[in-house]
Amino acid sequence: MTVLSPELKHRLSTPLKIGTVEVNSRVLQSPLSGVTDLVFRRLVRRYAPDSMMYTEMVHASEVCHVRGLPKIMEVDPNERPISIQLFDCRPDFLADAAQKAVQEGADTIDINMGCPVNKITKNGGGSSLLRQPEMAETIIRSVVAAVDVPVTVKTRIGWSDEEITILDFARRMQDAGAKMITIHARTRAQGYHGQAKWDWIRQVKEQLRIPVIANGDIFSVETAIQCLQETGADGVMCSRGTLGYPFLVGEIDYFLKTGEFKTLPSVIERLQCAKEHLQALWEYKGERGIYQSRKHLTWYAKGFPGAHELRDHLARIETVAQGWELLDDAINQLSQNSFVA
Structure with a gap:
């Protein structure tokens, strides 16, 4: 496994400073649309209590000029630190939404400038802002002026291999006030395919004063350490690696703080976590939570005999009882076979 240099190891053992906010962890849970709701964040935070969590991305138009806030923006007063991520291409809407996010309890405001989904980019949001750097600057300046908490940016290295603009773009974000x-x-253009090009993160880190967080292909403690060593980044953000595995952020955080590996959860422990996740989604969202739980449950059900068949059944559950029965049957079968991987 790649070993961290002494200088980097020391830096990563200290708190992450995001403007005026100090976070006692260098590992962050990425905002994931349809995933990082209050239920999911609570599970991740159980194993990573010090880490920064992010809400799902919230469209500024869902917040502006309305009385109530969307449920995906809901924050538990006890979940700190927490960042609310917003997206749009209109500076005034984003500034207004950011103010309401701070009232909701956000410790920082994150602006999404990286989402690759067509329905987001065709309306000028997400990664399309990489092609509109002046507008992106205006957005950051407007939001910074509107709130008294740090404003951050999540983005990609460019629109395509022919348009990798991150070096100039990152400088602009820093100069506009991003922390x-x-x-x-x-x-x-890559979406989530191909390999993450970590060297671009290294180049950005070498030229900026503000913290630079690495994201992309962080699926284990080993890949996190490799990424940090290759990039010199100030921390890592976990995304797809936490799907069906809310333990990952805590595992990386533990290693950075102690130099030791945590004992990995067994398959049975993961399936027990899936049961808890299902129950919590039902209690929080009702019937809609059952439907949303299907994808989560299929993510948990991997890496053991019979997993494929179990996923097929979990993807069609209609009630908590159905899900629990399927998971309990799998747990009992694994226990009888002494399967512990």
């Missing part, structure tokens, strides 16, 4: 930038080391 941290997280870089998913893929282009918009």
